[in-house]
Amino acid sequence: MEREINGELLNIPEHVAIIMDGNGRWAKKRLMPRNFGHAEGAKAIERACENADELGIKYLTVYAFSTENWKRSVEEVTGIMNIFRKYLVDSIERSNRENMRVRIIGKRDGLPEDIIEKINNLEKETAKNTGLQFSVAINYGGRDELTRAVRSIAENYKNNELDIEDITEELISKRLDTRELPDPDLLIRTSGEFRTSNFLPWQIAYSEFYFTDILWPDFDMDALVDAVRYYNKRERRFGGVR
Numbered sequence: 069m070e071r072e073i074n075g076e077l078l079n080i081p082e083h084v085a086i087i088m089d090g091n092g093r094w095a096k097k098r099l100m101p102r103n104f105g106h107a108e109g110a111k112a113i114e115r116a117c118e119n120a121d122e123l124g125i126k127y128l129t130v131y132a133f134s135t136e137n138w139k140r141s142v143e144e145v146t147g148i149m150n151i152f153r154k155y156l157v158d159s160i161e162r163s164n165r166e167n168m169r170v171r172i173i174g175k176r177d178g179l180p181e182d183i184i185e186k187i188n189n190l191e192k193e194t195a196k197n198t199g200l201q202f203s204v205a206i207n208y209g210g211r212d213e214l215t216r217a218v219r220s221i222a223e224n225y226k227n228n229e230l231d232i233e234d235i236t237e238e239l240i241s242k243r244l245d246t247r248e249l250p251d252p253d254l255l256i257r258t259s260g261e262f263r264t265s266n267f268l269p270w271q272i273a274y275s276e277f278y279f280t281d282i283l284w285p286d287f288d289m290d291a292l293v294d295a296v297r298y299y300n301k302r303e304r305r306f307g308g309v310r
């Protein structure tokens with residue numbers, strides 16, 4: 069989809085995925101505890117949703133907590149879980165006002181029971197919304213997602229519910245948490261790190277990657293437009309020749 073942004077014609081990616089990194093460093097620079105950075109990062113998520121919607125991005129998927137992030141201190145993990153608790157409840161009304169549908173991807177197993185309930189409720193309450201399709205990865209790891217997919221396929225095979233020939237790329241995609249989403253066109257990572265840290269390994273096979281030094285709590289409309297502008301300079305070939 070093409071959109072005019074401040075007099076500039078830009079091709080808008082349909083699906084943008086973001087590795088929201090740098091909350092801790094943002095707080096440290098201000099001599100504040102890491103959880104202060106996470107609280108500010110949560111505000112940046114709301115802003116990113118509004119900005120993505122305004123640009124005409126249809127799908128936005130953000131990495132909020134990885135299966136590896138449990139390695140952090142109890143204090144930090146508790147702080148992050150409390151931010152989720154508040155976010156999952158508060159965003160129902162806001163999402164419905166903005167016609168935004170929210171999905172949570174990642175492993176439910178291992179999350180506190182009340183958070184699982186809040187996730188189910190938020191997903192149910194926003195399921196009919198047709199505007200921005202927003203997904204938050206919580207307790208998400210790409211290898212874990214693929215492992216769960218392989219297990220579910222093996223289970224079907226064992227029960228004679230499918231043949232080896234039925235196992236195709238499409239079938240695997242349909243067993244992932246992202247089964248209802250197209251693959252990301254653009255992957256953004258903030259905070260100057262150049263790695264994907266187990267985020268959507270299957271889905272980003274042909275995504276364009278954009279890295280910025282901006283720390284996540286500072287990520288704003290200008291930063292998002294810069295990423296889209298970069299995306300516009302890329303020539304996507306998908307293995308073919310242009």
Ligand code: IPE
Pocket residue numbers: 088089090091092093094132133134137148259
């Ligand atoms: C990203 O910020 C948020 C989560 C991983 C939960 P970090 O907490 O990783 O911030 P840095 O990388 O330490 O600055």
Ligand code: IPE
Pocket residue numbers: 087088089090131132133134137261263265
């Ligand atoms: C990736 O950030 C995970 C999220 C943004 C939720 P990390 O800060 O956990 O990644 P590493 O440890 O730098 O690879």
Ligand code: MG
Pocket residue numbers: 089090091
């Ligand atoms: Mg980090």
